[in-house]
Amino acid sequence: MAVVVAVVMVVLLLMGFPMMVPLLVGAMVLLFTQFPFMEGPVIIQQMIGGISQSVLVAVPMFILAADIMIKGHTADRLLDLVSKFVGHLRGGLPMTTAVSCTLFGAVSGSTQATVVAMGQPLRPKMIEAGYSDKFTMALIINASDIALLIPPSIGMIIYGVVSGTSVGDLFIAGIGPGLLILALFSIYCYFKSVKLKIPLMEKAPWPERVTALKRAILPMGFPVIIIGGIYSGLFSPTEAASMSVAYALVLEMAIFRQVSFKDLPSIALSTGLITAVVFILVAAGTAFSWVISFAKLPELMLGGVIENAADSPYMILGLIAVSYFIGCMFVDPIVVILILTPIFAPAVAAAGIDPVLVGTLVTLQAAIGSATPPFGCDIFTAVAIFRRPYLDVIAGTPPFIVLLLLSTVLLILFPQIALFLPGLME
Amino acid sequence: GETEQEAASTSSSSSSSSSSSSQSAEPAAKAEPVTWRFALEEIEGSVQDAYAQEFKRQIEDMSDGQIEIEIYPYGALGTSSQLTELVQDGSIQLAFASPGHLASVIPEVGVFTLHFVLSDDNDVNKEVLSSSKVHNLFDAPYAEQNMQLLGIVPEGWMVWTGNKPLRTPEDFSEFKMRTMTSPILTESYKAYGANPSPMPYSEVYSGLQLKQIDGQVNPIFAIEEMSFYEVQEAMTLANHAQFITTLVSNKEWYESLPDDQRKWLDDTRAELVDYIYQKQAEFNGERLEKITQNSDIEVVELTDEQRAVFRDASMGVRDIYLEAAGERGQEILDTITSMVEEADSGEM
Amino acid sequence: MAEPSEEKQAAGIGNILKIPLRWLDTGLNFIEKSILIVGILLMAGVSVLNVFARNLGASLSFADEVAQLLVVVVTFVGVGYGVRNARHIRVSALHDLLPPLGQKILLTIVSFVSCALLALLAVYAWEYVMKLQASGRRMPSLGMPLWTVYLIAPIGLAVGAAQFLLAGVRNLISPGAWLSWHNPDEYEDELDEMTSEVGLKDDFAGTGTSETEKNNG
Ligand code: NA
Ligand code: NA
Numbered sequence: 001m002a003v004v005v006a007v008v009m010v011v012l013l014l015m016g017f018p019m020m021v022p023l024l025v026g027a028m029v030l031l032f033t034q035f036p037f038m039e040g041p042v043i044i045q046q047m048i049g050g051i052s053q054s055v056l057v058a059v060p061m062f063i064l065a066a067d068i069m070i071k072g073h074t075a076d077r078l079l080d081l082v083s084k085f086v087g088h089l090r091g092g093l094p095m096t097t098a099v100s101c102t103l104f105g106a107v108s109g110s111t112q113a114t115v116v117a118m119g120q121p122l123r124p125k126m127i128e129a130g131y132s133d134k135f136t137m138a139l140i141i142n143a144s145d146i147a148l149l150i151p152p153s154i155g156m157i158i159y160g161v162v163s164g165t166s167v168g169d170l171f172i173a174g175i176g177p178g179l180l181i182l183a184l185f186s187i188y189c190y191f192k193s194v195k196l197k198i199p200l201m202e203k204a205p206w207p208e209r210v211t212a213l214k215r216a217i218l219p220m221g222f223p224v225i226i227i228g229g230i231y232s233g234l235f236s237p238t239e240a241a242s243m244s245v246a247y248a249l250v251l252e253m254a255i256f257r258q259v260s261f262k263d264l265p266s267i268a269l270s271t272g273l274i275t276a277v278v279f280i281l282v283a284a285g286t287a288f289s290w291v292i293s294f295a296k297l298p299e300l301m302l303g304g305v306i307e308n309a310a311d312s313p314y315m316i317l318g319l320i321a322v323s324y325f326i327g328c329m330f331v332d333p334i335v336v337i338l339i340l341t342p343i344f345a346p347a348v349a350a351a352g353i354d355p356v357l358v359g360t361l362v363t364l365q366a367a368i369g370s371a372t373p374p375f376g377c378d379i380f381t382a383v384a385i386f387r388r389p390y391l392d393v394i395a396g397t398p399p400f401i402v403l404l405l406l407s408t409v410l411l412i413l414f415p416q417i418a419l420f421l422p423g424l425m426e
Numbered sequence: 427g428e429t430e431q432e433a434a435s436t437s438s439s440s441s442s443s444s445s446s447s448s449q450s451a452e453p454a455a456k457a458e459p460v461t462w463r464f465a466l467e468e469i470e471g472s473v474q475d476a477y478a479q480e481f482k483r484q485i486e487d488m489s490d491g492q493i494e495i496e497i498y499p500y501g502a503l504g505t506s507s508q509l510t511e512l513v514q515d516g517s518i519q520l521a522f523a524s525p526g527h528l529a530s531v532i533p534e535v536g537v538f539t540l541h542f543v544l545s546d547d548n549d550v551n552k553e554v555l556s557s558s559k560v561h562n563l564f565d566a567p568y569a570e571q572n573m574q575l576l577g578i579v580p581e582g583w584m585v586w587t588g589n590k591p592l593r594t595p596e597d598f599s600e601f602k603m604r605t606m607t608s609p610i611l612t613e614s615y616k617a618y619g620a621n622p623s624p625m626p627y628s629e630v631y632s633g634l635q636l637k638q639i640d641g642q643v644n645p646i647f648a649i650e651e652m653s654f655y656e657v658q659e660a661m662t663l664a665n666h667a668q669f670i671t672t673l674v675s676n677k678e679w680y681e682s683l684p685d686d687q688r689k690w691l692d693d694t695r696a697e698l699v700d701y702i703y704q705k706q707a708e709f710n711g712e713r714l715e716k717i718t719q720n721s722d723i724e725v726v727e728l729t730d731e732q733r734a735v736f737r738d739a740s741m742g743v744r745d746i747y748l749e750a751a752g753e754r755g756q757e758i759l760d761t762i763t764s765m766v767e768e769a770d771s772g773e774m
Numbered sequence: 775m776a777e778p779s780e781e782k783q784a785a786g787i788g789n790i791l792k793i794p795l796r797w798l799d800t801g802l803n804f805i806e807k808s809i810l811i812v813g814i815l816l817m818a819g820v821s822v823l824n825v826f827a828r829n830l831g832a833s834l835s836f837a838d839e840v841a842q843l844l845v846v847v848v849t850f851v852g853v854g855y856g857v858r859n860a861r862h863i864r865v866s867a868l869h870d871l872l873p874p875l876g877q878k879i880l881l882t883i884v885s886f887v888s889c890a891l892l893a894l895l896a897v898y899a900w901e902y903v904m905k906l907q908a909s910g911r912r913m914p915s916l917g918m919p920l921w922t923v924y925l926i927a928p929i930g931l932a933v934g935a936a937q938f939l940l941a942g943v944r945n946l947i948s949p950g951a952w953l954s955w956h957n958p959d960e961y962e963d964e965l966d967e968m969t970s971e972v973g974l975k976d977d978f979a980g981t982g983t984s985e986t987e988k989n990n991g
Contacts, residue, residue: 016869017884018862021891038517041902044895044927048902049508051849054626057821057841060814060848164652166632233637235825236629242821265811272810275845276852277862283849293502332863380863390870507911514909530920531911571909600831607914612835623833624915 002297005029019332023284027291034295043287050286050338051279054238055161059154059334060275061241065248066113067267069104072252072259074219075117078103081216088203091186091193093129097122097136098143098185102178105147107222107244110154111370112274112381114144119385130198137386138396141378142404143185145367148333149178152226152240155363158334160237162341165355167237168230173360173418177411184403218251278332285335293342313351317361317412320344324362325408328369329376336369337362360418361411368404371397459491460687463518465498465509467671473581473647473706474522474671475499480701484694493687495520514572516676522579524671526606533750534567537758538578539610540747541666541740542733543766548703550769551580551668554762556699563758564672574680577673577695579702581645582710584667587634587658588641591726595619595739604630604642609750613743618736627652634658645669650713660724661717664733666740795940799858799955802933806855813848817841835915843913843923850930853892857937860953877959878951885942885952892935899928 005026012022024043031038069075082103083096101118108114119140126136148155151171160167204212225247226240235243252259259267323344327336341362348358370378373394382393411417464481468474475497482495498518503509509521510528529536537543544551554560555578568575586592588601598620605611605622612622623639633639635657642654649655673695683691717723728736748755817840824837856862869880906921913920940955951959 013865014868015884016864016880018857018864018888020862021888024891024895035517039515039901040894040898041515041905042512042517044899044902045508045511046504048846048924048927049504051845052842054838054842055628057817057838057845060845061818061821064814064818161626161628164628166635167629168632168636231636233633234829236625236633236638238626238629239821239825242818243825245818246822264815268811268814269807272814272848273852273855273859273861275814276810276849277856279845279849280853280856281863290504294498511905511909515905527914530914531909602828602833607835607839609835609915609917612915621828621831621833622835623828624835624838626838 001030001033020280020284023281023288023335027284027288030291030295034291046287046290047283050283053161055157055167056279056282058152058157058238058241059278060271061245062108062110062152062154063113063274064268064271065241065244066108066110066117067271068245068248068252068259069108069219070113070117071263071267072248073256074107074222074248074251075104076121077212077216077219078107079118079121081212081220084204084209084212087201090200091189091191091198092201093122093126093198094131094135094139094189094192095186097126097139098146098182098189101140101143102146102150102182103220105144105178106150107219108147111144111147111367111378114147115140115378115381116385118144119382123386129201130196131192132396133388134392134396135192136396137382137388137393138400139185139189141371141382141393142397142400143182145371145378145404146178146181148363148367148370149174149181149360151175151223152237152244153363155333155337155366156359157237158337159341159359159362162338163345163355163359165359169356169422170359170363171227171230171237172422173356174363175421176417177360177364177407180410180417181404181407184407185400188399188403218255221251222247278334281332282334282338285332285338289339289342292339313353314412316344316347316351316353317358320348320358321361321365321408321412324365325369325372328366329372333366333370337366354415354419356422357411357415357418361408364404364408364411368401368408371404372401373397459494461494461496462520463496463498464520465503465512465518465522466500467506467509467522467524468500469651470499472499472651473702473709474579476705476709477579477673477698477702480705481694481698484697485690488690488694489687493690510573510674513674513676516679518676519679520576520673520675522671523573523674524669526608526611528672529608529610529750531571532567533747533752534564534755534758535672536608536610536747536751537755537762538670539608539614539667540744540759541614542737543759543762544668545766545770546665546730546733547770548580548668548707550766552699552703553769554765555580555670557765559765560758560762563754563761567754568674569677572677573674574677575672576675576680576691577698579671579673580706581669581671582647582706583645583663583665584643584669585646585649586641586643586662586664587649587654587660587723588662589637589659591660591724592641592662592664593726593728593732594735601641602639604633604639610743610746613746614740617739617743630654631657646710646717647713650717655717655721655723658723660726663725663727664736665728666733666736799940802854803858806851806858806933809851810848810855813844813851817844817848820844839913839915847923847926850926853930854933854937857888857934857941858954858956860957860959874951878945881951881953881959882942882945885938885945889935889938889942892931892938896928896931896935899924899931903928 008029009022009026012025013019027043028040031043079096079100082100083093086092086095086099089095097118100122101114104114104117105111108117119137123133123136123140126139127133147153151174153171153174156170156174157167159165160170222244226244229235229243230237230240249259253261323340324336327340344358348355370376373379379390379393382388383390386393464478466472466474466478478495478497482497485493485495503512503518505527506524507527507530509518510523510531512518513521513523525535525538529539545554560578561575564575586603588603590597592598592601595618598615598618601620602623603615603620604625605615607624612624615622625633625639630639630642631652631654634642634654641658644652644654649661655661675691680688680691714725718725744759747759751758820834820837820840824834827834827837869877872880903921903924906924907919911920912918913923937954941952944952944955953959
């Protein structure tokens with residue numbers, strides 16, 4: 001039965017049904033065939049329950065903050081700062097792209113918003129400088145995924161809630177791997193630039209740099225406020241999302257005066273729409289995972305494998321990496337985290353693996369999977385924003401995926417990459 | 427009651443599938459076994475799990491395999507209030523339902539979240555809470571929600587943890603106390619002078635660590651399970667309330683059970699009264715020992731005089747309960763308090 | 775494609791259908807937008823206020839509850855709005871490979887099947903809400919009956935079903951493939967929809983003209 005349902009779901013997905021349809025059809029078919037005594041409304045109960053978690057409030061709040069920053073000056077100023085400082089290096093422009101995406105990821109918490117905010121202004125510049133469009137788009141997509149690892153991170157918040165792990169610790173643990181990936185990407189950019197014989201850009205004179213720095217000081221206050229606020233006990237990681245909305249509003253409305261009250265409805269509408277289309281998938285994903293959990297399917301399918309892996313933490317971490325990676329290639333990371341985390345939790349606990357490490361690994365896989373064909377959701381964002389066919393958008397991704405998989409292996413072999421910073425905080 | 431396992435935390439959906447398959451494969455000399463689905467508000471290894479496992483053992487034994495109990499630990503089937511809804515519509519047969527959320531549909535059970543209603547002596551509480559007099563008072567409110575109350579199950583004393591011992595209401599002044607979002611609970615701590623701060627269960631540890639909140643209240647087993655003691659200076663045992671849950675079944679299901687099955691069910695739950703009182707005491711004792719071994723947290727037990735001050739301060743909150751629970755609530759409160767008083771004075 | 779004569783007939787039926795539908799559509803669209811905007815801004819307002827309140831010594835016990843309920847409201851209101859604006863996340867890779875007629879047929883099937891599914895779910899949601907009403911479950915800190923807010927679930931799903939129905943009808947009565955009543959399945963339009971300042975202009979008039987162009991062409 002499970003196989004039939006899986007096939008039906010994939011067929012529906014490929015037919016171009018909105019993703020909620022295969023999830024809900026799968027849930028309902030399983031429910032009515034396996035548990036004829038259950039009634040349909042239980043699906044609705046689970047859908048509503050799935051989105052009624054206070055931590056999920058952070059998602060729309062991060063998207064709202066990012067929308068305000070894109071509408072205002074924050075995004076531009078960050079970009080300007082980075083290009084003034086690294087633009088002149090060998091591979092400077094792609095490095096600027098990578099660093100800017102990381103930096104915007106650090107203030108916004110949203111991958112999609114990062115693709116929009118940084119991809120739109122940087123792509124023409126890259127192409128003008130002589131980089132291929134395929135490389136450029138792949139770089140933007142993958143560098144934006146660093147946003148998932150650099151705090152604040154929606155993926156980590158979701159994982160933290162589902163697994164009961166401290167979101168504060170997860171945030172700190174993501175920084176190391178995030179910077180590692182940034183470094184690997186920068187090295188790749190360096191060689192790409194050498195290979196393409198891209199002429200060096202002019203070094204920005206210091207007065208210009210100082211001006212750029214001054215202009216970027218307030219936008220760079222986001223990570224300071226978020227991490228500082230969390231660690232001084234002023235607010236929780238979830239509330240940090242709302243506080244960054246507050247900060248973005250103060251900055252863009254009162255200080256930069258780029259956003260007016262009249263702009264707020266359209267910004268909020270955009271946020272509301274994105275929230276809704278993501279959360280209906282969270283709702284449908286919850287209903288689906290509830291049914292398979294009621295049917296005890298995860299144990300039946302993964303139980304044996306997990307049991308066999310139980311002796312070796314490396315095996316478990318590897319299995320986790322592969323499962324989440326494949327899951328995120330097909331479905332939104334939030335849904336994957338919601339479904340898979342409870343399944344692996346017992347094995348993680350039994351093997352005594354640090355849940356913070358697992359959370360970092362899971363988030364990294366969510367990042368890779370989202371940028372990986374066939375269905376990685378970042379690819380769709382990029383298709384939409386860059387107005388290029390699907391195949392062009394994915395053409396340049398393989399080297400980046402190899403680098404990301406390399407960082408996965410490094411993270412499993414050297415957990416200190418993630419755990420070093422949280423260790424320091426204690 | 428205040429524990430809740432909102433996050434799936436260490437839960438899993440594995441538990442009890444082992445015994446069922448082999449039996450159903452046997453040549454059927456007797457009737458096809460019936461499955462009763464039993465959902466917990468807590469994870470494996472908890473007091474509720476201990477209850478359910480023993481329940482399963484006894485009833486499967488008693489029925490000679492005609493009844494199979496399928497146990498779903500927390501996280502497998504949803505949040506606590508969702509479990510209650512599943513019992514109400516007959517999707518599952520048995521579940522634990524604790525007052526923390528159940529009071530939003532059955533205000534009468536809010537009595538168990540009130541402070542200083544029960545005795546300091548748990549033997550008295552056992553006698554009172556398992557008496558048919560008390561059970562009968564709850565029959566109608568549960569029946570109105572299509573549920574049958576099968577047992578009132580204590581899981582241990584609620585314990586305050588904080589960045590300091592909490593001996594007097596003055597200690598609670600300006601104190602950010604994490605509670606569940608229930609008016610009775612928030613008003614109780616307001617009455618002591620605290621600033622009650624609701625927060626999701628999964629964020630409490632980091633909230634305490636980062637000093638976003640100063641303290642929280644939970645039974646000992648939860649404090650150990652969630653490692654709250656690692657980030658707190660003191661535990662105060664005021665014995666102000668027990669963490670209580672109730673065992674419920676679907677009402678129509680219960681009433682339509684064949685006589686023999688209902689007898690097995692009734693016998694088992696009666697058998698388990700002593701078992702679970704003993705088990706939870708053991709359980710919380712072990713966990714407390716673990717806490718004191720693994721940390722240098724200060725453990726403070728309040729004296730009768732100190733408790734009396736809190737008791738007086740808490741009395742006003744009963745009006746909030748009575749407002750919600752009405753005359754039936756009044757009768758329940760009066761009955762329990764008078765039975766407790768009687769038993770307490772009888773023993774003195 | 776179908777015979778031209780048949781097509782004209784279908785378009786005629788479509789025009790009769792359009793008149794009452796336009797009223798409903800414009801009204802619904804306005805209400806949905808307003809709820810999404812107010813929902814998101816209120817969510818931000820309540821959460822921020824609570825941070826200040828707690829640090830000043832008086833937590834708002836209802837803040838979390840309100841924010842969570844708003845998430846539910848925004849999600850279900852967004853079901854219909856998302857269908858209308860063709861914004862629900864879907865995998866179009868295979869679809870993109872098909873010839874135009876194939877795309878049209880596929881989208882017609884997708885629209886009607888999705889309509890049926892959402893309609894069924896709307897019924898379930900209604901039953902669920904009625905159960906909640908019967909049990910009288912209240913919001914823990916606001917004390918209001920929970921079903922009053924959850925009523926948005928059947929409404930949102932029903933609106934979503936209606937929008938899918940419209941999309942299916944549109945595919946039958948107008949040439950070309952349609953993701954929704956308003957959104958033809960064209961690269962450019964889809965792209966515009968997905969940039970961040972989406973769907974703000976009331977595009978009914980705009981679509982109307984492009985549609986006449988197509989009918990004439
Ligand atoms: Na981020
Ligand atoms: Na994906």
